[in-house]
Each structure stands twice: as C-alpha cells, then as structure tokens.
Amino acid sequence: MNRLIARFDVTYPNFQLHVELDVPATGILALFGPSGSGKTTLIRCLAGLERAPHGFLCLGDEVWQDETRNIYEPIHRRPIGYVFQDARLFPHLSVRSNLVYGFNRTPVSQRTVSLEQVIDILGIEHLLDRRPHKLSGGEQQRVTIGRALLTSPRLLLLDEPLSSLDVDRKREILPFIRRLYKEIHVPIIYVSHSINEIVQLAQLVALLQEGRIAAIGPVGEVFSRLDLRKKLGRHPIGAVVDAVIAEHEPAFGLTRLDYKGQSLYVPFQSLEVGAELRVHILASDVGLVLGDSSLLMLTSVLNVLRAVVVDMTEVDQSTVDVQLDIGCPLVASITKKSLDALKLTPGQQVFAHIKAVALIEELTD
C-alpha cells in the first residue's frame, strides 16, 4: 500500500504551520479544523502552490519535495488534481473545453480515466456545450471535479468544495464524491470545516489546530474522543458506525442494520441487503439504561445496544460524557445526576438507548 508522507514547516508573520503526516494513500482523508487552523495552507503545500522552506513530500516512491536534497516539483509536474473552493472554471471556454483542458495535457500513457467515464459519474452530459457562467454553483463544482479527475491524478485534493453551496446543492454533490473514490479509486484529501460532510465521506480525519495536527485517526475514533471535545468546539461529539443492511421491514417503513451482531433500525433505505451504510449517532441522542440482559425490557426506543463503559469526562456543571464501546466508540451525553444514580464505572455493562430518527445524518449546515 502506498503511503503519503509529508512534513511541512512554514512560518508567516502571524501564522505557523508545523505538520507531519504519514497516512495510507487510499480512501478519503479529511482535514478538519476551524478557519485559520492551517487546513488550506497544508493542502496548498501538498499541491505545490505554496513552498514550505523545510518541506518533504512523497506519495509512494515518488518524491515531490525534499528540500534537503533540493527537490521541488512545481505543481504542473505533480500528478495531482485540485478542486478549489471557488470553482475557477475558465470563463472563455465551454464546459467541454474546460473538462479536456487537463486531459489534453496528460500524456496518453498516464491516462487512467476517460471523458465518458467522468461525464457519466458526475452526470454532466447535458452541460457540455454551455459556458461556465450559465451553470449553477453545484453544476460548476461538478465540472471542476471532473476537470481535475481527467488529469488522471494519483491524489485528488478538494479544498472545501461544498462551502459555497447551499444545503440542497451539497446533498446533490456528496454522492458524486463518494462515487469517485469507489469507482476511480483515487485517494482524496478533503478539506472541510463541516463535521457532517466529513462523517459522510471520510475514513480518516486529521484535526488541525493552530497549524498543528491535534489528532488523526479513523473518523469514528477521532470524533468520539472525549479529550477532543473542547477542540471540536461547538460540533456535537458522536459516533460513526459503518453498518450493513440486514433486512427491510417495509410494513413498518424501517430498515434493519447489522453492526457486529447488534441491530439498528433506521427509516427505510432503498439499498440492497448487504450494502454498507454509515450512520452518525449524536452523543445527546444516546441514553443509558442499567439492567440484566436476561430481563425482558419494554421500551418504545427501537435501538438498544449492549455497550461497555470505557471512560467518563465532565463537560460542564451538569453534563458528563460517557465513552462506550459497542465494537466501535460511542459517546453518551448524560446528566451528572443520572451518572450519580447509575453509579457507572469503567468496564461496566450498560444498554445504550438510541432514538431511531437520529441515526441517518442529515446535512444541516
């Protein structure tokens, strides 16, 4: 497996970037953090738009930057695709000409994607003969992604590609990005300040703060780490569960998911049995119940999962976060009073009550 290894040291008058990254070059890695945390600087360093004076960058056996050996490949000689926050389509060219701009400049021997394939994945057939300024924001961003893909990149960099779009347009584009990595297998680095987007897309997330990587790991782990609660700011801490569709119950309008032998019910999903579905569970939507599993529990809550208490952290005067293990991390936000009543200790068996409606993540910001 190829790895992406990067070390950058950049000092600006009022900002410092000091980053070391060593990740498998596969799937989607999200760079997450507040504005000014260095996400964009980092992705610009990766692209070669910014040159870190003490920098090192390689993808697999290709070294793109090694200042100790005076190696620096300028951006146009790196096999990367870059999608900017603002689409940056060329206004004097048609959509078709925009799409093939990079394609025509990619040596035939290096081409791994075809125009037809990209047009099909992104659903932009009907836009080809238009001018960029006649497209909606969402359409522009799809064309930009296509244009970058057509250079057959070995690494695709997306710099907040959805931030200028409204909720509906975001919902329209997310599935395309998911298809990209499933069908073209290009590793993606995705900059975002939206937990929602990251939860829906990424496998790995790096949390950036003040120019440093404060945490990096699988999305489910990073977003449910109690010690990161403060660093994640206002974002709700939760759990990310990659479950499998087990069966449909159309009579009740529900779909049952399976995750490591436990069941989760969600509103009916038009996906095949066996398909993977990622669900996001907010800490505030998880309640805890003590009890013996042999006793019959009567409750209107559909989703009851067996869990083990791992750790507890005080959030404020009245709230405590409890980290649980359900085969992956899950966080429950409960009151101190409840904690006192339940007398939880690490290692204890509990039942986590989860409201079914909270399972499928909706884009809200």
Place this chain on the structure above:
Amino acid sequence: MMLSELDFSALWVTLRLASMTVLVLLIVGTPIAWWLAHTKSRFRTTIEALVALPIVLPPTVLGFYILVALGPYGPIGSLTGITLAFTFWGLVVGSAFYSMPFVIQPLHAAFEAVGRAPLEAAWSLRASPLDAFLTVASPMAIRGYVSGIVLGFAHTMGEFGVVLMVGGSIPGKTRVLSTTVFDHVEVMEYTQAHIISAVMLLFSFLVLLGVYIINRRFPIHVS
C-alpha cells in the same frame, strides 16, 4: 486634388510608425505589464510611475532626451556607431516611449483583473506557466489587449512633439500627419490642413468609439 503626394507619404509613414510602435510595445510591454500585475517587489510602484511618466511629461522634454540618447554622441551612438536620430527607427523608439502607458496600463489592469486564481487552476491541470499564460491569462485579458493595441495605435498617430524633436519632419522619411498639418498651417495652406485635421478627428473618434463598443460587447464573465 488638394493633397500632394507628400501628404500621402506622410499618411503612409504615420500608419507604418503606429503599427511598428504597437508591435514593439506588445513585445516589450506585455512582460512588464505581467510583472507589474504579479510582483510583490518593492520596486513595483517605482516602475508603475516610470511607465505613466510620458502621460504628464511635455512631449518635447521626452523628445529631447530621446534625441540626445539616439544621437551620434549618445550612449547608443557612441557604442555602436549607429545614429537613430532623424530616422524612421528613431521615431519608433521615441513613439514607443511616448505611447508606452497607453499599451501597458490596459494590459496591467487586465492581468490584474484575471488574477492568480485561474492560473493556479491551469497549473493544477498540468499547464506550464507559459502554457497557462497563453491559453488562460491571455484570452481572459483579451479586452486589455484590444484596448492597448487601439489606444497605442491612435495615440502614436496623434503625437507631435516627440516626432518633431526626434524625427525633424523630413518629408517621406519622418514626416507624419500631425507634423504635416503644422507645416501646412505655417505656409497658410488652410484647405490641406483642414482636410488632414478632419481625417484625424474622425479617425480618433471612431477608434475610441470602437474601444468602448468592444468593452461593452464582450464583457468577461468571471464566476
């Protein structure tokens, strides 16, 4: 016919001079305009002021310096032995300085309006810097080119002071329309002066009208 053969040769010299001047300025001025639009150098404002200087400088002052520089004892003359003063090519050099701001400033403004963003996009699509300049920045700055070419051409046609100082209004060689008008008035040939002046007036108006129409018709769409 009121106009003499010399008047027509003045027209021919004028057109040749204006074309050559614009050509020279496009070749020399484009890199300067590009540099001005993209540099962070502290010399930028100084160069900008130097480029704009011919707008405010009396043409005779500019002409005087150029005459001295191009004369037999000037830096070029003493180094190479070539005297450009009072020749057509001397006029081209003088006109290039005189019309420099009218070509460089529209180009500079156009390159600045295009900005760095589309270039970064082009580079990321494997275009080399020169490729990106030719296929992205230049087409996007087309209005700057049109304005620069037209204004540079028209302004060169209208020059008088520099031409007189550097060229001396030698018939058939360095006598252009503007100096021809002056020569006709000097000897009280008002009819000829009228005709040439009317032609120049109409031409200048049409040129400016054309520039404004083009700027209105082909707005650059920046998303």
